[in-house]
Amino acid sequence: MSDSPDPSGANEALSLSSLLKHAVIDGAGQTLGKLSDVVIRPRDHDYPLLLGLVIGLGGGGYFVPMSDVVSIDPQSVRLRTAKVDLRPFELRDGELLLKANILGHRLIDVARSAFVKAYDVRLALAPDGWRVTGLDVHKGRWFHLGRHDEHPARDWHSFLLLMGDQRASGLRSAANRITRLKPAQIADIIERASSREENILLAHVHEDPELEADVFEELADDKQAKLLHARSNEDVAALLSRMRADDAADAVMDISQERRKPVLDLLPDGQRTKVLTLLGYHEATAGGLMGPDFLALSEDKTIGDALQAVRLASTHQPEALVMIHSLRSDGTLTGTLTLVRALQLPPETLLRDAADRNLVMASPGDDIITVTTRMADFNLLSLPVVDAEKRMLGIVTVDDALEAAIPRDWLRRRS
Structure with missing residues (x-):
């Protein structure tokens, strides 16, 4: 058996959901167990690289590095060795699990500016190793009996994963994909997000102060008021200083009355003058x-x-x-x-x-x-x-x- 990965699948993506059902065969031809999960490391401006496999053996999961993998095909995963490190598997910083962290989880379809769920992952062999190349976000119909391997998949870079710590997961460039959306689209997504997803999205836009201001201008009044309530006066003033004066004036009216003057006092002089002028008009008039x-x-x-x-x-x-x-x-x-x-x-x-x-x-x-x-x-x-x-x-x-x-x-x- 060759000591190098089998390139036969280089031009054909494999389905993770199908692989999870198959056995892992060791170098002696014995079945070690079934593939339990796949460890990846996301990369800036490139497809995630497979680092290793998690094999279900007994009651635990054990890690096999990709250097010990000889071939991956639709029927099985084959290893070059019969020796397996039986120490319990632990995920390290900058790593993700395809099944545990991606399959069944919501992510953002950037092109459609909508939440979707990952039902399957596509893997393909490239010169630098096995990669994650695509995701299947099509919900299976009942007559497919849960199979997704026949569904068309879309490019990995079409989606934004909502991981709690994007930097630790190596997903900074993926997070930057949100800038491909218009502020109104981002605002709409935030309004449909869960609390966890909302916090992640807000952390993304906070890295770009101008984008953050544009997004807050597009938020519905009740959502904007809720988010401003959770921020300090200094943070609110910094945000309002970058917003259009008319939108900033509307936002000031949505924060609690006891906070309005302290926030206004923290605004730059020019912005404060504009906002105070606009606050003198009723919001349902040309002046407002x-x-x-x-x-x-x-x-x-x-x-x-x-x-x-x-x-x-x-x-x-x-x-x-x-x-x-x-x-x-x-x-x-x-x-x-x-x-x-x-x-x-x-x-x-x-x-x-x-x-x-x-x-x-x-x-x-x-x-x-x-x-x-x-x-x-x-x-x-x-x-x-x-x-x-x-x-x-x-x-x-x-x-x-x-x-x-x-x-x-x-x-x-x-x-």
Whole structure:
């Protein structure tokens, strides 16, 4: 018998669920027991590598390193030796068990931004050894009698495992796959997660402060309030400082009254001023919906100046930059110009000559129906909110208008 692993299965993935039913044969041709589990080590930007097998023998499990494995095929696992280390098996840091830690456990299907369950694991031989290459997340029908080896499997990298300690398990790169999801998708997953899964997901997004802020902006109010309640004032203030001012103001109203002032006092001066201004308006009005960040320039500036201002407005949300507002010297609004139209005009064109002077505006006290109807009637992606002297206070963007207008139970509809 050859001393090297049999490469015959290099191009054909094997089913873990099938292998678990078969015997482990030692170098003398004797049956040692059945395969009980498989030990793997996840790797950054690569497929997990099999480190060894756990063999059920008597009442315990015993470890056999892959260096002692001659072949793995659909019928059996064969070893090169008859000697087995009978010391009880113990999992080490950075290792996982395929059956115990993955089979039957929930994980995230990144492409579909949904929870799925792993029903089977695919193994294949590569030049560097046996690897985990895919997962079967298709729930078997009754007439398959629990078999999954005939189901199609999907690539291992399509999923995010929810392990308690990603670093210790070598899954840091796998955890980074969550950044492939949009903040709204992550928020939706968090809202459907168990307490354990929620804690793991929150730990992932916490590693990216900007992503964390974006995710919290998308959370339902009750979930956001619950999560903020569990954090210290300092942590809440740090999070709110990175959120859009209008979302931060809404979040402040959802924390307990005795915590509001301490949290506000910890905010950076600029963010605190914006939030306090927004807190002065009822949440169901244009003033409560508006964001204080917008693009406004003197009407004496050129299109080129406006486009440069767009380039420099890196802290603004993209939806706040779809409209350019022109102002008189006294700060009153004189016209609006879409970003697309600005790109179509010569850069030397003055804003006073390019802006649309037929203004469509809102007052801070206008209700949600007035705001959304006005935006729909004029096909607006943003609506300026002005005071009695036509000085700009902020803008209502279409995403905020829709969120306010759509019933809450529609916002989290399940596919």
